[in-house]
Amino acid sequence: MLLKNSQTFDPAPFDTISFDLASRRKDVIIMSSDLSKYCQVVRVKNELPDQHLDVGMAEQNLLSVAAGIAKGGYIPIATCFACYITRRAYDQMLICMGTGSGPGTNQDIGPTNIAIGFTPGIANPARIHHQAAEDLGMVRAIPNATVIDPMDPIDFRAAVEAAVGRPGLTYIRGHRGDTPNLLDPSKFNFEIGKTYKLVDGKGLGIITTGHATGWSLEASDLLSERGIDHSILHCPTIKPINEEEVAAFAFEHDQIVTIENHQVVTGLGSLVTEIISDIGGGPRVTRLGLPNIWAPGGSMTHIRRVLGLDAEALANRIGEL
Amino acid sequence: MDDRIRKLELTAARIRRNVLDICRQRGGYAAQGVALADIASVLYFDEMRADGNGWFHDRFVLSNGHDAIMTYGALAESGHYKMEDLRTINEDGGWVDQSPIEGQLGFEITAGSLGQGPSQSAGLAWALRHRGSDARVYCLFSDGELQEGNVWEGVMFAAHQKLSNLCYIVDNNDMQASGHASNVMNVEPVHDKFAAFGLHSIRISGTDIAELIDAFAQARSVTDKPSVLICDTRLWDGIDCLQEALPMAHYTAKTAVDWDAGLAEIGSVIAALEGVVG
Structure with a gap:
């Protein structure tokens, strides 16, 4: 799509x-x-x-x-x-x-x-x-x-x-x-709550939303070049999210990474861990996004670089898992 | 005119009785409900027009949830609520909230978070005018709420938009949770403040039926700005024997006053007015 x-x-x-x-x-x-x-x-x-x-x-x-x-x-x-x-x-x-x-x-x-x-x-x-x-x-x-x-x-x-x-x-x-413009309007069909698998792979599952879905797609190219198989699930709806779809995606993978343009506290990463921990026995979840510190100012390119959220840093952090 | 006034005075007395009857069950904001009975009588039984379907064509927005007791007292008198239901107010598991949530009959907004009525009623008045409705919007709030910034944001918007279909009513009773507003955080001069914001400001006692009828009529005649009725009510206005509970009567506990004495006094007033009105 x-x-x-x-x-x-x-x-x-x-x-x-x-x-x-x-x-x-x-x-x-x-x-x-x-x-x-x-x-x-x-x-x-x-x-x-x-x-x-x-x-x-x-x-x-x-x-x-x-x-x-x-x-x-x-x-x-x-x-x-x-x-x-x-x-x-x-x-x-x-x-x-x-x-x-x-x-x-x-x-x-x-x-x-x-x-x-x-x-x-x-x-x-x-x-x-x-x-x-x-x-x-x-x-x-x-x-x-x-x-x-x-x-x-x-x-x-x-x-x-x-x-x-x-x-x-x-x-x-x-x-x-x-x-x-990232989504193909002829193939993308938005529904409240629905999640969208943008990259279909195995082992490593990336769950993401908003601006960070674009960041994840940038990192995805680097991960592929490095031979790291992975999936990406885009979750435009934070609430009410389809929890079954998130859980099914999570349990299909060995390791989950969440990426968001939001604090890792209370945002998508928290949401995903809530869903998975309620079920129990799921994969480890690594939350990437804005840390609970005051972020710097400047261009988004600059801030992403400082916070380790640019494509290269994301690919490195994910690759090290 | 005299008969119209006497009838509304009788209705006000009955609203006061209803307020005491409800609040004696578990306590409540009885002093405010009693003091606002004349405003409620004129507003619900004279000023606001019927819609032909058992409700009102004009809209009333209560900004301070505390004064829900006034609406309950009035809507019991109009038959929209049953006293047997209202006597369950604040009962565990009951549905009659002391400060109701949006959508309950008579309550347009969730009003427990203070200072949000002036702007919501202004938005409502803007929407009604925008769609060509001739409905008027009335919004009651307290002088304590004038300490909230959101109030003045709403007032500024209403004046800027020249919402002449909007009439604010300020319960200027100089009383808030911690004591007299004039001691906690002075809000005067209230009249000058609203006038400076561009409203047609009318200052009245708020407890005289004829004066209220005139003030609402005057507000209706203004065509280029919103109006505000600043009502200098005092707690327990209309029931002399309960004045001893003053000055600290923001919330009246069940054991704080002699409810029987209050009901006896207002019962005499009702009986006397019933003799006149017939």
């Missing part, structure tokens, strides 16, 4: 995704908190102004106004940097957007509330304050929430489209700027 030898980039994935969606669905409102340009909400803002709403530099307001708009019959898609939309406004995400739908609430099917966090993890060059290294862990702790970390413009688009039809809170990590 991967494109062959693709070296193309989508310069502004969400600009097209949001414009196409808002053109088709007049009940969708794209919301910003002073970062429309920096989340690439340009065409909707300029060409569909009735469907764009900016609440100013106020992330708590972004999510609480969004929740009010949802109760008024619209589908809000709140956009901001991942760090602010989760850390700064976590209570509004949980209480205002997250308590109106599903088991344990008063409504089986409540309003749809969507939040998209851009430049997650080390995709933002400004260290610490602009880097959301804990957003997946925070949001996956919210009951009934849906959490998606897409790998490229194709599954990002599919995730947004799926979220619009889904009651309750959905949090999606967004891609911004030149984003590599």
